[in-house]
Amino acid sequence: MGKFAKWLGAGAGFTMGGPIGAIIGYAVGSFIDGISIEDFTQEQQDYQRQTQRQHQRGRATSGDFEISLLILASVVIKSDGRVDQRELDYVRMHFVKMYGKERANHAFKLFNGIMKRQISTRQVCMQIRQHMSHSSRLQLVHFLFGIAKADGHVTSPEEQEIRKISGYLYINDYDYSSIKAMFYNEADSAYKMLEITKFATNGEVKKAYRKMAKKYHPDKLEGLGEEHKRGANEKFQKIQSAYEQIKKERGMA
Incomplete structure (x- = not known):
């Protein structure tokens, strides 16, 4: 073969x-x-x-x-x-x-x-x-x-x-909606990526970001090899961008 x-x-x-x-x-x-x-x-x-x-x-x-x-x-x-x-x-x-x-x-x-x-x-x-x-x-x-x-x-x-x-x-539906939001340019996409709503407090936004950054960190795929860690980095960067967008909109430090 x-x-x-x-x-x-x-x-x-x-x-x-x-x-x-x-x-x-x-x-x-x-x-x-x-x-x-x-x-x-x-x-x-x-x-x-x-x-x-x-x-x-x-x-x-x-x-x-x-x-x-x-x-x-x-x-x-x-x-x-x-x-x-x-x-x-x-x-x-x-x-x-x-x-x-x-x-x-x-x-x-x-x-x-x-x-x-x-x-x-x-x-x-x-x-x-x-x-x-x-x-x-x-x-x-x-x-x-x-x-x-x-x-x-x-x-x-x-x-x-x-x-x-x-x-x-x-x-689950939350994780599915988070990933889906990365491919749709909607008004609340950044919030969906973090699995929260626009009514979340600033403290809840920060907590959600820490949770999602941990969930989507490329190291989670370490067992599959470097090639997949590189692929996972795209999700991780989307979460970071969503957080920065929300911070800017709210004037968060």
Whole structure:
């Protein structure tokens, strides 16, 4: 299986099994030249034997996040009944930015196969939430909104699909609204990002900022590698900007 197999096997952990593993197997066996489903199945079995102890601990790897992202991205991109090239370009651009060109090329090769597959969003999300931390799941939702906004606006079907995914991932309404507000230019967006209302006191604003800065700090994704910490920094900066905007509006010190 060559370089592609090395990329796939080196990073993936829990995603090599369950419903996500079945999706990967379909994409590999049907859409990647020179690789058979038998080769992939053997790769799955070998990898799972080698990392059984890690699987029992339930720790997600950088590769797990990468594959989960590809699958959920395909769901959002197809949610409005069309595939927009700008959204595909957004996925590729961010994968190149996070992982480098060679790794991104492998990922996109798999992504092209995933896009052809009918996916049970609920089953995929159930597998993800069993193995990924809350911070990692928040980062997934943030990236999905970025994909949806790549063509200039988030359509209603896209927003509904991301909301459904968030529910399956056990992301509560406050966290969902906070991330969503980062992609909408509304009068109260800064307050929504901090999970408060305009009626909050200055003390409550400061307390909310400290809480959200801690929640969205890039170090929360340290276990997934530096590439994901860099991606998480965008959320963190949005929280900081929201706080500075509110301070300026209120004349807070």
